Amino acid sequence: MPGVYDALHGTLQMTLLQRLGWDALRPLQEQTFRAATSGADLLVIAPTAGGKTEAAMIPVVDRALREGAQGVYCIYLSPLKALINDQLERVEAFCTPGRLSAAAFHGDIPVSERRQDPDDEPHVMLITPESLQVLLQTAAGRRRFSPLRFVVIDEVHAFAGTDRGVQVRALLDRLDRAAGRRVQRIGLSATVGNPADVLAWLSGPNRKRQLVVVPASPAARRFSFALEPDESRRADALVRLVRGRRALVFVASRSQVERLSTLLEGRVDALYCHHSSVSAAARHRAERASRAGEPFCIVCTSTLELGIDIGDLDLVVQLGPPDSVASFLQRLGRAGRRGQPARFAFVLARPAEVVLALGALEAAMRGEAEIIEPPAHPYHVLAQQLLLGLAVSRRTRRAVLVSETGSLGPFQAIPESELELVVDHLLDGGFIAADGDLLMVGPATETAFGGTHRRELYSVLRGGRDYRAVTPDGEEVGRLDARFARSDAPGVFSLGGRGWSVVGRDDVQNLLIVQPGSSATRRAFWSGRPGGVSPLVARSALSILAGRGSGIALDDSAQEALDACLARMPRGIQPEGVTVFERGDGGTPDVMVLTPFGAAGNRVVGSFLRSRLGTRESVMPLDLGILVRRAGAHGEAGRRVHAALLEMRSAPPGDVAATLPVEPQSSRAFGSLVPPALFSRMVVLDQLRLPKLLHDLSSGTIVHLGEDDGRAHDGSGGEDEAVSCPGDLRERWENPGRSGERENAHETDRRREEAGDG
Numbered sequence: 001m002p003g004v005y006d007a008l009h010g011t012l013q014m015t016l017l018q019r020l021g022w023d024a025l026r027p028l029q030e031q032t033f034r035a036a037t038s039g040a041d042l043l044v045i046a047p048t049a050g051g052k053t054e055a056a057m058i059p060v061v062d063r064a065l066r067e068g069a070q071g072v073y074c075i076y077l078s079p080l081k082a083l084i085n086d087q088l089e090r091v092e093a094f095c096t097p098g099r100l101s102a103a104a105f106h107g108d109i110p111v112s113e114r115r116q117d118p119d120d121e122p123h124v125m126l127i128t129p130e131s132l133q134v135l136l137q138t139a140a141g142r143r144r145f146s147p148l149r150f151v152v153i154d155e156v157h158a159f160a161g162t163d164r165g166v167q168v169r170a171l172l173d174r175l176d177r178a179a180g181r182r183v184q185r186i187g188l189s190a191t192v193g194n195p196a197d198v199l200a201w202l203s204g205p206n207r208k209r210q211l212v213v214v215p216a217s218p219a220a221r222r223f224s225f226a227l228e229p230d231e232s233r234r235a236d237a238l239v240r241l242v243r244g245r246r247a248l249v250f251v252a253s254r255s256q257v258e259r260l261s262t263l264l265e266g267r268v269d270a271l272y273c274h275h276s277s278v279s280a281a282a283r284h285r286a287e288r289a290s291r292a293g294e295p296f297c298i299v300c301t302s303t304l305e306l307g308i309d310i311g312d313l314d315l316v317v318q319l320g321p322p323d324s325v326a327s328f329l330q331r332l333g334r335a336g337r338r339g340q341p342a343r344f345a346f347v348l349a350r351p352a353e354v355v356l357a358l359g360a361l362e363a364a365m366r367g368e369a370e371i372i373e374p375p376a377h378p379y380h381v382l383a384q385q386l387l388l389g390l391a392v393s394r395r396t397r398r399a400v401l402v403s404e405t406g407s408l409g410p411f412q413a414i415p416e417s418e419l420e421l422v423v424d425h426l427l428d429g430g431f432i433a434a435d436g437d438l439l440m441v442g443p444a445t446e447t448a449f450g451g452t453h454r455r456e457l458y459s460v461l462r463g464g465r466d467y468r469a470v471t472p473d474g475e476e477v478g479r480l481d482a483r484f485a486r487s488d489a490p491g492v493f494s495l496g497g498r499g500w501s502v503v504g505r506d507d508v509q510n511l512l513i514v515q516p517g518s519s520a521t522r523r524a525f526w527s528g529r530p531g532g533v534s535p536l537v538a539r540s541a542l543s544i545l546a547g548r549g550s551g552i553a554l555d556d557s558a559q560e561a562l563d564a565c566l567a568r569m570p571r572g573i574q575p576e577g578v579t580v581f582e583r584g585d586g587g588t589p590d591v592m593v594l595t596p597f598g599a600a601g602n603r604v605v606g607s608f609l610r611s612r613l614g615t616r617e618s619v620m621p622l623d624l625g626i627l628v629r630r631a632g633a634h635g636e637a638g639r640r641v642h643a644a645l646l647e648m649r650s651a652p653p654g655d656v657a658a659t660l661p662v663e664p665q666s667s668r669a670f671g672s673l674v675p676p677a678l679f680s681r682m683v684v685l686d687q688l689r690l691p692k693l694l695h696d697l698s699s700g701t702i703v704h705l706g707e708d709d710g711r712a713h714d715g716s717g718g719e720d721e722a723v724s725c726p727g728d729l730r731e732r733w734e735n736p737g738r739s740g741e742r743e744n745a746h747e748t749d750r751r752r753e754e755a756g757d758g
Contacts, residue, residue, distance in 0.1 A: 004030045009065040012058070015097040028214040029055040032186075033062075040210040041185040041203035043156065045195050047216040048307065048333025052188040053090055055212075056152045060124070060186075061094045063149065069100065069123050071147035075175070076126040077168065079158045079306065081106045082283060084126045086308045087154070091124055100124070105131045108280055129159075129168050133458045136171070137392055142178040149183060151175060153202065155306050156187035157326065157372060160198050163460045163669070166378040169201065170385055170408045182207065190333060191326040193369035193536075201374050204409050215367075220341035221332070223361065225558035227348050234347055235263040238317065241345050242268055242297045245314040246290070249299045250331055252320055255525045257299050260319065261497035262520050264297070273497040274300035277466075277526060278478040282496045299497075305330045315343045321356035321623070323599075324534040325363045326370050351565035354558060356533055356623055358550045359541030365552075370534050374410070375686040381460055382411050383422050383673035387431060387445055388457065395438045398423065418678060425675045462669045467512045469495060472503070477514060481526040485512045492517035493524045532599020533623045539576065539596040541624055546575040570705050577701035578645060582638045591628040591641045596700075599623050601693050604660065605648065611659040612644040635706075642704040649698045653691060657684050 005013065005025050016022040025033070028046050035042050036059035046052050060074045076091065078084045084104050091102045103122035107130070121144060127135075135141035151172060159165035175183050187202045189195075195211055203209040226241070228234045238249065238260075251257055254275040261273050272286035283303070289296045290310035304310060305327060316335040322328040335342040346357045363369075375381075386405050390396065405411060406419050423439075426432040430444035449457040467485035469477040478495045485505065492499040499520045504513035533541075544550050548566055573579045576596055582589040593609075595602055599621065606621035609628065613619065618629040631637035648656060663683050665671035671679055684690045 004033045008058070009062050009098075011065055011098040012062050012094075015094060019093050019097065025058070026051055028052070028212070029058055031212050031214065032056065033059045035210045035212050036184070036186065038208070038210065039184060040208040041199070042209070043187040043189065043192075043195055043199035043202060043211055045189055045192060045211070045213040048190045048330060050190070050214065050216075052190075053087060053154070054094075056186045056188055057091060057094050060150045060152070061098065061100065064100055064123055065098050069147065069149075071121045071123070072125050072144050073123045073147055074125070074150040074152065075132070075145075075148065076124055076152045076154065077132065078126060078128060078154045079164070080303075080308070081108050081128060081280075082287065082303075083154065083306055083308050084128065086287075088126055091126065095124060102126065105135075107131065129164060129171060130459045132171055133167070133388070136174050136178065137388065145175055145178040146180065148175060148179040151183050151185050153185065153187045155189065156198065156202060157189045157192050158306060160201055160374055161372040163375065163378060163381055166375055166381040166410045167384075167460050169374070169410045170381070172202075173204070173408045191329045191369045193326070193371045198372055222341055222343045223552075224343075224345045225348065225354060225357070225554065225561070226345065227351070227354060227557060227561045229349055232263070234319075234349065235260070237347055238319075239264065239267050241315065241317060241347070244295050245297075246295055246312065247297045247315040247317060248304060248310070248313060248331075248334060249297060249317040249319060250305070251299060251301065252323070252531055253526070253528070254301060255523060256319070257301060258494040258497070258520070258524055260299050262494050264299070265497065265519075268297045270294065270296040271497060272296065272298045274298050274303050276301070276303055277480070278496040279476045281476075282478070302327065304334070310334065312340070315345060317345045317347060318357070319347050320349065321346070321353045321533060322360045322537070323531055324370050325360050325368060325536050328360045329364055329369065332364070348561075351561040352624065354561040355541045355544055355565050356537060358544055358552060358562070359539075360537045361552060362544065362550065363536055363540040368536060370536050373689070375682075376413060377678075377682045377685050378410055379414075379418070379422055379674045379678045379682050380668050380670040382414065382419065383426060384457065384460065384670045385411070386423065386426065387441065387449075387673075390432065390439060390441050391454070391457075395435070395440045397437055398439050401439055421675050421678060422673075426673060429673070431673060460669045462667070467505075467510045469500065469512045469514050471515060472513060480512060480524060482510070483527070484525050489522060491521040492519065493522040494520035495524055530599070530603065532602075535596060535598035535601060538598045538624055542573065542594060542596055543575045545569050545594070546573045572703065572705050574701050574703050577703060578697070579703050579705060580638055580642045580645065581705040582634060587633060588630055589634055589637055591631050591637050592625060593628065593641060593645070594625040597693060597696065600688065602626050604656070604688055604690065604693055605645075607661065608648045608656055608659045609641065609644050612647060613640060638704055638706070642702065645697075645702050649694070649702065653694060656694065657690060660684070660688070
């Protein structure tokens with residue numbers, strides 16, 4: 001078979017040779033080119049820094065040159081504005097020699113710098129989902145995509161399992177409609193546990209599709225573990241690790257970035273913060289420093305987990321255990337580039353964190369990653385897309401609106417009766433108005449979303465609660481949660497690694513006027529969904545506990561920590577099931593419940609236990625299980641918790657759902673546009689994944705390790721009495737379409753989620 005390189009368009013060959021020094025393609029690029037020429041939708045899986053961008057762009061540019069492309073020929077869809085800025089130069093390197101052009105479109109680019117002339121369209125448009133949604137809302141914008149042949153979706157794993165992914169999947173179908181053809185889709189990712197399923201989601205039914213998977217080559221990797229319960233000593237350990245090196249330090253939240261930066265201030269040269277709430281200018285300074293070749297330390301959240309170019313690194317540090325194997329692999333891929341061994345250091349606070357970190361590491365070594373499940377009941381995004389569809393058509397018949405929106409990929413499995421319920425709710429709330437048989441955008445939509453060209457209607461990322469922190473001169477410092485901004489507490493807070501004091505506040509414009517302060521005395525916080533480890537990390541950690549050790553060679557301090565954790569655990573732990581045992585001396589022991597469900601699943605189990613054990617007991621969901629205190633005397637405490645778990649295993653889903661805390665509809669973008677019964681169903685099915693949790697609980701063992709005789713008491717077999725459930729909650733769970741309640745208010749005060757850009 002002739003080589004792909006020799007078959008490329010001559011101009012592209014010269015570009016690769018002269019610009020990149022390539023006289024041949026890598027296996028990934030050859031495989032992707034051959035697959036792309038078949039016209040199939042592709043999902044390309046390869047390690048970080050494996051050349052995925054080039055693999056996608058080579059077939060795009062080759063075909064554009066052969067066809068003499070005019071207008072927007074390819075869309076490059078990315079989750080981050082910073083990633084678009086970073087990729088633009090790489091894409092231009094392919095395009096410019098062949099007189100093809102590329103341009104970035106997103107909210108940080110001034111309108112004056114965006115190409116508006118229809119005779120001067122970029123051949124490759126790099127864009128975020130939100131900006132693409134804006135363009136598709138006008139007839140002129142849709143006409144721009146009539147020449148479209150390709151759409152490349154970068155970091156597809158960052159979209160697929162999220163609300164934003166629902167919007168992306170709808171946008172892909174809308175692009176097909178705008179182009180009048182099936183636009184070829186090429187997804188790129190480094191870590192997906194179920195690539196075939198993700199490709200099916202990306203492509204859709206009745207479309208040709210193909211996976212391109214190139215596994216990571218064996219590489220030298222060096223891991224180290226530092227265990228230090230004291231916060232100041234953990235900071236000392238970090239200083240010793242990063243001093244004089246080019247290092248990234250990953251933490252779990254924005255507030256942790258600020259806290260750690262305060263502890264490291266003055267002790268580490270070239271210290272930077274990087275998270276979604278610091279200003280774009282501050283993030284760009286950190287990114288430029290990472291490419292300058294000098295030592296630096298950037299403390300960050302997942303904002304630097306994706307493919308932004310940060311140059312060569314000496315070290316990646318993970319503070320605390322990683323939440324997921326996929327996240328760990330992304331972060332590990334940041335280190336050891338250009339042929340150098342990857343150095344990855346865990347800095348941990350407790351022996352249990354050592355077990356969780358080892359769990360993530362062992363799962364990664366086995367080649368595992370989390371399963372990505374796209375939301376199946378995204379009623380809030382459905383409501384958004386219904387309104388956007390009306391905004392385009394101005395006036396349309398109800399049947400046409402329901403048919404056109406319901407036929408979009410992410411909504412095809414939603415029954416028409418549920419689509420009609422959402423339309424009825426929007427009509428009742430005034431978000432849609434009716435003129436006979438015709439529907440149009442209603443006054444409530446104009447009130448809630450009418451400002452600034454309906455900007456908030458285009459994004460499923462939650463907003464509205466942030467305050468912009470600006471200096472008296474108007475320089476933006478970053479964004480703060482409204483609860484923090486309105487607290488009126490005195491003192492200096494940290495944002496972007498610097499101390500700031502408040503000198504004024506404007507609640508109408510959501511502005512906080514700040515000036516530089518001394519060392520921070522207050523800790524800024526932001527709202528967001530609770531975190532914690534994934535079920536895959538939990539299962540892997542349980543296997544370590546059940547097997548009484550890890551297969552990874554550890555240094556003395558890490559082995560000591562692991563041994564200390566194992567010493568507190570009884571024998572007989574179930575690696576795939578639930579283990580209940582008592583711990584501690586005295587009259588009222590603690591009861592520990594170890595589970596493979598991960599932090600989110602443990603919160604669900606914890607809610608059920610709390611409802612059954614009573615208010616006196618303390619129930620604390622953890623990463624690896626649930627801790628129950630004051631459940632009774634020795635023997636009785638473990639039996640009570642075990643019995644409650646058996647009850648949960650046989651309880652109807654509606655009864656379990658009734659024990660869960662009610663999530664406010666305002667917590668989701670467009671959540672208030674959904675009937676309450678459907679919103680509850682969506683949370684239970686898509687966010688909490690209750691049916692899967694109950695399936696795993698009922699199909700696995702629930703073992704009570706008795707103290708008196710050391711025998712395991714398995715809960716298999718036997719009937720348990722069904723538990724009653726309040727009728728209204730049972731009705732919402734089992735028959736959402738029969739609930740007569742409709743909410744007639746739009747909540748504009750939403751918690752901001754750390755999503756999209758971290």
